[in-house]
Amino acid sequence: MNKPVVAIVGRPNVGKSTLFNRMSSTRQAIVHPTPGVTRDRNYIEVSWSGIEFVLIDTGGIEVNSHDSLLQGIRYQAEMAIKEAAVIVFLCDGQDGVATQDIEVSRMLHKTFQPIILVVNKVDNILREPEFISEFYRLGMGNPIAISSIHGLNINTLLDEIISHLPQYKEISPIDEDTKDERKKNQIAVAIVGKPNVGKSSLINTILGEERMLVDNVPGTTRDTIDTLITWNDKEMILIDTAGIRKKAKIEEDVEKSSVLRALAAVKRSTVSVLTIDCNEGLTEQDQKILSKIEERGCGCIIAINKWDTRPLDEETETLREAYANFIREQIPYLVFVQVIFTSALKNQGITRLLNLIESTAQKHRKLISTGKLNRAIEKACEEIQPPTIKGKQLKIRYATQVKAGPPIFSLFVNQQTLFTPAYSKYLMKKLRGEFGFEGVPIKFAVKQK
Template sequence: MSKPVVAIVGRPNVGKSTLFNALAGERISIVKDTPGVTRDRIYADITWLDQSFTMIDTGGIEPESSDIILKSMREQAQIAIDTADVIIFLTDVRQGLVDADSKVADMLRRSHKPVVLVVNKVDNFEKFMGDVYEFYNLGLGDPFPVSASGKLGFGEMLDEVCSHFNKKADIDEEDDRPKVAIIGKPNVGKSSIINKLLGKDRVIVSDIAGTTRDAIDTAVKRNGQEYVFIDTAGLRRKSKIKDEIERFSIIRTVTAVERCDVAVLVIDATMGVTEQDAKIAGIAHERGKGVIVAVNKWDAIEKDDKTMNKFKNDIKMTLSFMPYAELLFISAETGQRLEKLFTTIDMVVQNQTLRIATGILNEILAEAVALAEPPSDKGKRLRLYYITEVSVKPPTFVIFVNDKELAHFSYIRYIENKIREAFGFKGTPLRFIIRERKDN
């Protein structure tokens, strides 16, 4: 099940980042060895009561500005609006209702998405309530007063946000076609791959303002099985600001990855594997999705008998945090090995949902412990009592131990490798949850 996506939008300086950071708190799950994933925290996983969702912080929207940075913020907010399930529209009680707020409200109304109107900087509810009521004039329903800096009023606001999720879940549940997100840096050939699979060029979005539908879903049928491809290429934007382009592509990637079962990371063979590729791969890894690395433009490379191995080693080094990723060398131009993409997707989807019987898992665990003694500290040794698989997509295992502190990352990685030796689990990350069970 993909998590719902919630975007915070609003004019500059109304407190979006303050609200984002207050909600994200320190609970952002940072996978230690994933490069650059949460450096500039544009997105975070939030849990409220029993609901979890992905929250995106957009730049400020200046509806009428032609200044390049503000224009690019507006486009970025439009991406977030297009791909979000629910939008938090943040306004500022101190500045009051301004003309630009009404313009943003118009933009949001056109999206036909659920909008939760939030009025920030309400540090004293009695004092400011009169000013909050003014925001009813936007015609977006009840305004929710909060103070992002004081962390006041969050409960009612989050209840309202979460109330819109269930409708999405019903739609998602019915569609069991494998969903594949094609991700990667700009210009690596993502759209070319989908066009080749379809055998015809699709027209990507007209240039009418407001039609930046980014993730374009395309159904492709192969051997009686239908797949949904989520293309993140979208529009080529002539942004002059490198950071902005990168931020765009990250927002786009996060929302596409959130909805997919398998992410295909496209790398340009002529450019080699880069840190930015690793950053994009990290998004799929962090979210526990299946991953296939497709090295595109392979036909354009001068090759000898060592070329492929050198490339494989470079990828292993740069993407060292995801040794499970499947690797394909393809060409969208010639169609080379594109058919193999489907069999690889099928395999990864199968592995993402593979369930292993508890008895067999515990046999593997016992054998692993016998082969390599668990770590100890100050005379106390780690004991592993029991392992069981608790969920799939990705396969998630709980291991019960006597002392969590002793369960070093490297030993758990060793257990993971033993499980992979037995069952493969190619193309999917595995998750391990360590629980303590005290000796009686």
């Protein structure tokens, strides 16, 4: 059974992201005093009293704004409202009832779902009556006074939420073992790249809906947004991230936080998809992002996006191959990286991208038996003899895989200094070809024995 959805909505800067983080016991949403930091719908699973539901954080609703970015934020909030089984309407107790609160309440009165009016920033429960009395005029029933920062009355709010969930008493308690096993098998996919290369558009095309806010203004995405999908009966978590610019160009604290979260998304990913604009090619900043991906050890795919913007008379397989080779020539140290061509706008290459993500994740987690591994290394050593330095030849006595995700192999040799970078590169190439480790980094732990 699908988990019920609970949406937190309200005008800007009333503490929605702080409440989202408090209820989910995470720091998934960026919290900053600047209005408009949250822009997309941010989803997370929450459990209370053995009941699970999906919580959505939304951007601040500005009902009458004509700004395209703010209209996009409002659209994302409206989509969350349509999806929700329960709506948490959050207001600011310090400010009292604002004009924007009244505008949002009029919008919510047109819905049919249960609405829980919550008054935030009530840090002194003894003064609760004076804070909440004027909110009765919004016509939303009895307000619940809370403090998201201090955690006051959050339990009361959660109890109220689950009381409104459809058939909540019939939802089975969480099986933690099943939950852990499910998370273990999920494929985390970080969609990363510079600003405005089409990362959010790519995810929207995969989902078949405008889940992520898309605008021509660089830096539209702020939070890292996790979206769970199923592909070929496998669960994938698509992580939309903020565009990563050069450090010198990062000015706002919010953007610094966004970039750090984007890099953290790479660290927790099984596969990272570096999205680049085909009209710009692989830039210096892209190469720096690739170095972070290599450092993490996750699988890597370069998605050359906006391919539909190329002149039609240039659209040939030969051109694609030449372009892909040109990209690979710029990153000779990352021979394992796979290249694919996409167009989020035209829905081109999306199925192939998802299949490539799935196969790359499988290779990332692959385990090779010790017998097969040693036979492959013996064969490689027969084809090209190990190096000899000052009359002493390298001997690989034994090998075993000690870890997957990424694959790490322990090699026991007669002398570590004889294991040259050139021969290491050769062995990696042979193992990649023998066992199908395309798209995945291979690491050696060389030990003297």
